[in-house]
Amino acid sequence: MRVQQTAISKVPNRTVRYAYLITVFLLTLTGFGQMPIFKRYYIADIPGLGWLAQFFVTHYIHYLAAILILALVAYIIIDYLMLQKKNFRLTATGYVRGAILAGILVSGILLVIRNLAGSQFGPWFIIFLDLAHLGLVMTFLMVTGYCLIFKKQWTNAR
């Protein structure tokens, strides 16, 4: 049972790539919006960006984008394992970015649980989660910047 090589080379296709990029951008923007900085530093004064200073709006959009990223990540992982792995391998920077992204997702999921009524996380664990989530995002952005500048791919052909 062999899958056509032409089909594999199209994966992840352009739609998935753009969906991933837009979702990560939205998550980053609304994530930073959880801190009271956009109004202080005039970003929310830019016409059309006033919503960035409305915490419940950014919170809701962050959740919507989180739903998208969870679906996309699950799709990309399974797609890689079932179709891509034979022909592509994760690069070192791919592993690093994947690990950081996993940390962001796990801390984010735990923060979603924290936000439910009746959650019982301890105060220091919550502080750790908040700082870890933010710290990992900052690290992810820096590593992504490095990969963009030095043209590092997530995968290489085997």
Add this chain to the structure above:
Amino acid sequence: MGQEISRRTFLRGGIAAAAGLAAGSIPGASAAAAPQEKKQLATLLDIGKCIGCGACVEACNETNAHKYPNPRKPFPKMYPNRVPVEDWSEKQDVADRLTPYNWLFIQQATVNLNGEEQEITLPRRCMHCVNPPCVKLCPWGAARQLDNGISRIDSDICLGGSKCKKVCPWDIPQRQTGTGLYLDILPSFAGNGVMYKCDRCYDQIADGQLPACIEACPEEVQTIGPREEIIQKARALAKETNGYIYGEKENGGTNTIYVSPVPFEELNRAIEKGKGKPHLKPVKDTMAQANNLTTAMILAPVAGIAAAVGKFVKLTKSSE
């Protein structure tokens, strides 16, 4: 004397006898306020009993004075200039609204009750929501909810960004500039002091004592106990007095339940509202909108996996 001891010991862990004694005779403590650390404690405020004497406000100030801010002056210059300096240190005596130095105040309303004009007074402070947005949305975890339902802001960690106030349906937390952790980080560029609000005397409760406002009230306006029982009491009181309830469902439920002889719409119209003077409007559950997406978040990876598997099956079939 017996009552005094019972009041002071009603929450103390392990002293079931005292709690049992309190059950029958102590108005401040709910009938079954046996110590249960994991249960949220709520307070019932019988507005019909409040005479607006201000004893609760005074007691709150005396008991919590050691927690009040002691700002360092001059304040750091803020960038950009739009960042407001909020300084209450020269106005510590202000008692007709919430401030960093006044966590409880008496709100007044002139209403029509049974055809007569009547003055109604009610103590106002943090509602201690069941799922408090101030706690859940604090970016640093400086606001925290204790197992017994108290929401409190840790003044050692708070940076004074005031997000808690913006997400609070009643704008309860109040800021004092020039104090707190932000002074040791980037005082001109991030943070702006510390947010302060009622912590329902969490330290006194931990010591088995009542919150100061409950202890000091000569009219026994407030009752504290497990939330379910306080709600039952509030409903019974409302039924008995043809009264109205506020706080049971507001913002998804709070741990401060008011029972009033007049409708809260009318009270809300009659009270003075504004900065530091919270309203009495109905409040939808502010955390529910995002939390309702949790199910979709659980299903999202399943959808992603299904899409990938579907694609694999399709490609496999087409290659055969």
